[in-house]
Structures are given as C-alpha cells and as structure tokens.
Amino acid sequence: MENNVPPTLCMVLKGYPRISETFISNEILLLESLGFSIHIISMREPRESFTHADVGRIKAEVQYLPSTILGHLLPLGYHNLMLALKRPRVYFKALKTAAARWRRTKTSATIKHLLQAGYLVHHCLPGKHIVHFQAHFAHSPTSVAMFSSILSGIPFSFFAHAKDIYTSDPRQLKEKMDLARFVVTCTRYNQKYLNSLAGNGKTPVFCVYHGINPNYFSPRTKPVSCTPPYKILTVARMTEKKGLDIVYQALAILRDKGVKFQHTLIGEGADNARIVRLIKTLGLESLTSLAGTLPHEAVIDYYAEADLFVLGCKIAANGDRDGIPNVMAESMAMNVPVAAPNVSGIPEFLEDGVTGKMVAPDDPPALARAMEILLTDEALRQRVIPEARKRIVRDFNNTELIHDLARIYSERIPGLMACLDPASK
Numbered sequence: 001m002e003n004n005v006p007p008t009l010c011m012v013l014k015g016y017p018r019i020s021e022t023f024i025s026n027e028i029l030l031l032e033s034l035g036f037s038i039h040i041i042s043m044r045e046p047r048e049s050f051t052h053a054d055v056g057r058i059k060a061e062v063q064y065l066p067s068t069i070l071g072h073l074l075p076l077g078y079h080n081l082m083l084a085l086k087r088p089r090v091y092f093k094a095l096k097t098a099a100a101r102w103r104r105t106k107t108s109a110t111i112k113h114l115l116q117a118g119y120l121v122h123h124c125l126p127g128k129h130i131v132h133f134q135a136h137f138a139h140s141p142t143s144v145a146m147f148s149s150i151l152s153g154i155p156f157s158f159f160a161h162a163k164d165i166y167t168s169d170p171r172q173l174k175e176k177m178d179l180a181r182f183v184v185t186c187t188r189y190n191q192k193y194l195n196s197l198a199g200n201g202k203t204p205v206f207c208v209y210h211g212i213n214p215n216y217f218s219p220r221t222k223p224v225s226c227t228p229p230y231k232i233l234t235v236a237r238m239t240e241k242k243g244l245d246i247v248y249q250a251l252a253i254l255r256d257k258g259v260k261f262q263h264t265l266i267g268e269g270a271d272n273a274r275i276v277r278l279i280k281t282l283g284l285e286s287l288t289s290l291a292g293t294l295p296h297e298a299v300i301d302y303y304a305e306a307d308l309f310v311l312g313c314k315i316a317a318n319g320d321r322d323g324i325p326n327v328m329a330e331s332m333a334m335n336v337p338v339a340a341p342n343v344s345g346i347p348e349f350l351e352d353g354v355t356g357k358m359v360a361p362d363d364p365p366a367l368a369r370a371m372e373i374l375l376t377d378e379a380l381r382q383r384v385i386p387e388a389r390k391r392i393v394r395d396f397n398n399t400e401l402i403h404d405l406a407r408i409y410s411e412r413i414p415g416l417m418a419c420l421d422p423a424s425k
Helices: 019-033 053-057 070-086 088-105 109-124 140-152 170-179 188-198 244-256 272-281 296-305 326-333 364-376 378-395 398-412
Strands: 008-013 037-042 061-064 130-136 156-160 183-185 205-207 230-235 261-266 288-292 308-310 338-341 357-359
Touching: 008 019, 008 140, 019 037, 019 053, 019 398, 070 088, 070 109, 088 109, 088 140, 088 170, 109 140, 130 140, 140 156, 140 170, 170 188, 183 188, 188 205, 230 244, 230 296, 230 326, 244 261, 244 272, 244 364, 261 296, 272 288, 296 326, 308 326, 308 364, 326 338, 326 378, 338 364, 357 364, 364 378
Parallel strands: 008 037, 008 130, 037 061, 130 156, 156 183, 183 205, 230 261, 230 308, 261 288, 308 338, 338 357
Antiparallel strands: none
16 A cells, blocks of 8 residues: 555546446446456546446546547647656657557557557556556557556556457557557457467466346346237447348348337447438338437336347458447346347357357348247247346356456456455455
C-alpha cells in the first residue's frame, strides 16, 4: 500500500460504459467483488444516454482520455512535452516504436494512441498505484496500453475478443503480443489463431469465457411446446458479421411456407438503413419489428416471451466475426432454443441437436429449416431446452469463470496479490 492506495489494475477501454459491452462491466464488478482494486481509463465518453443497472455498482474511478487530437491539442501536447522532458530516453523509445508501426500501416491513429498514452502516464497515472495495464480489445485500447507501458515501465496485457483480432494487421498484433506479459481471449477458436500468429513467441495466451450470470437470466415458467404465431427473437448490433440478411431471408422462406410468426430485432448499428430496406424488399414489414437498443432489464422480458432465438453469424468481408455471442448464452439460460450458423467459437457451446440447432453459414434455407424444426418438433424442444441451460450453468457461469481470470491476474501481475481478499484466493 502507498498512501492507503492498494495495488491497482488499470483497465484501458475504448468506451465506458457501453451497452454492447456488458461483459466488460460484469467482469469489473466481479473482480471488485473478489477484492481487486481497479481504475478505468476510457478512450471516449459513453455514446448511449442509458446503461445497465449493474454499472452503478462498480466502485472504480473512471478517467477519460482526450478522444481526438485536433480538439484536444493543448492538453495532449502539454502532457507529452512534459513527459518527454522528464524522460527523454523513454519517450524517444516510444517514438521509435510509433514510427515503426506507422511505416507498416500508414495509420494516423498510431500518433493519437502515443499522445493519449503520454497524457495517461503524465496526467492520469500519478498517485493511482497502478501496477499493470489491462486493455480490453486488441486494437486501439491495447495500442494505448502498449505505449503507456513503454512510457511508464509498467507491464501490460490485453483481452482479445473478435473484430479486434481478425481485422488487425497481423504484424501489429504480433508485436503487441510479443511486448505483452500475457494475452487472454474468450474462445478456444481465438486462442488457436493467436497462438499460430505468435509463432515461437513466449507470451502465453489464455482462454477464459466471458460467461453470463445464469441466476440473472433465469427461465420463467412457460410450456416447452409453442403455438403459432411463433415469437422469434434476435438480439444483435446491425453489422455484417451478425448475418441479419441471412436471418431475414430465412424468415421470408418461413413465411412463404405458411409458418405464422412475429420476429423482433433488438439492437442498432451502422447497417440500420440497409436492414430496413431488406425488410421492405422481402415484404416482411408486418411480421417484424425493430426495438432498437434496450437495457438488459427490458431484453429479459423479450427472452421470457420468445419461442426461438436466431442469429445468422458469418465472417464479414473484412474478416470480422463473432466470438461467442453472449446473447445466445442468455437465451439458452432462459430456456429459449437457439438456431445459428457454425462460425468461430459458436460450436464451443451450441451443439447441433443437443443444445440447439447449428447450420452452415450463409445458408438461409438451412437456417429456415432449423428454425422450423425447433419451433415444431416438441420432442426436440423437450431435449434441447433443459440441456442448453445445463450447458450454460456448467460451462458459462461468469461467477465461476471470474476465478480463472482472477488467478491469471494474481499469478502473472507482481504486487496485485496484495489487493486480494484472502478469502477469495
């Protein structure tokens, strides 16, 4: 302890809080419950006007970095200049790293990340007793954490997820892995890829699922069988990798076969206009509704009424893909059967005919067949629904998985053990 400030883990995040990143706030809250002292550095202010209720229980202090260079040139310039004057050799080392990274990709964001790191180290760091930087997402937050580590001498690690892995320049990502103390990722699929990218590198890559709280997503009493018009639910951001075009094409096939249903999409995103046009083109306006972005408390009510959950996950043109969508796990925990493609980490918890129905990607007819079977085959529903929840409780309970993450942090970060409640070790 220094001045009664415990050894602290600094979480570097792209934005905080964010509705679409509940797994991060859950992780922070659970780590705090185990005795960890956490400080949050966010690269930008929150975009939504509301958030999930659990965010209010987090004790960590939050500091926001200047999000742009042009609008914040004075504070960025001042703190970087002062740091360069105090530690010229260290700052020159960071400049060399930034220059090498810029030459590879010609991406101006590299300069911004260096300046944000200088601001973080000179302005945010003093008095916080930070012993480690842990970034969520392997792209920009890890770049800031990496430069902050070079400038401060404090080690860093990062949690890699999905888009940040597969849309990053492999050379840049490998460099981050080589410099990091360790890497954590949320699927075995990701772990295999990162290990292949690391080659002979010595940085360990751990797999820890995010999981969900199965007590929070607890099933409500309702019959296993269902009757038309069926209530079909999708919770997803409107982005290419979610395969919403596949979902709506499959829904059109169901309609043409005479299947009666109402479909709801919860979520928004960059593809909003394209999805609206597709719904109109397919003539699905009367059968579908767009609920927008909702807090968990409201989403749970939709789960409780749903007969089926569906996603069309795919690998996007830029390489982006999902890891394990938590919304699928939430549905399974609430006794809502899931139909989805065999992509990325999804087969690690969705087993065809056992915990749901899984199909080939980019195949609307196959997805339509899977949906119809899950809606009409009562014997299959009788088997799949309880088995799916059993799988989530066993393998994706975040109150259990957090101990695996806490063990990695406490064993790999010197000094952090001191902040843990002895009962949690």
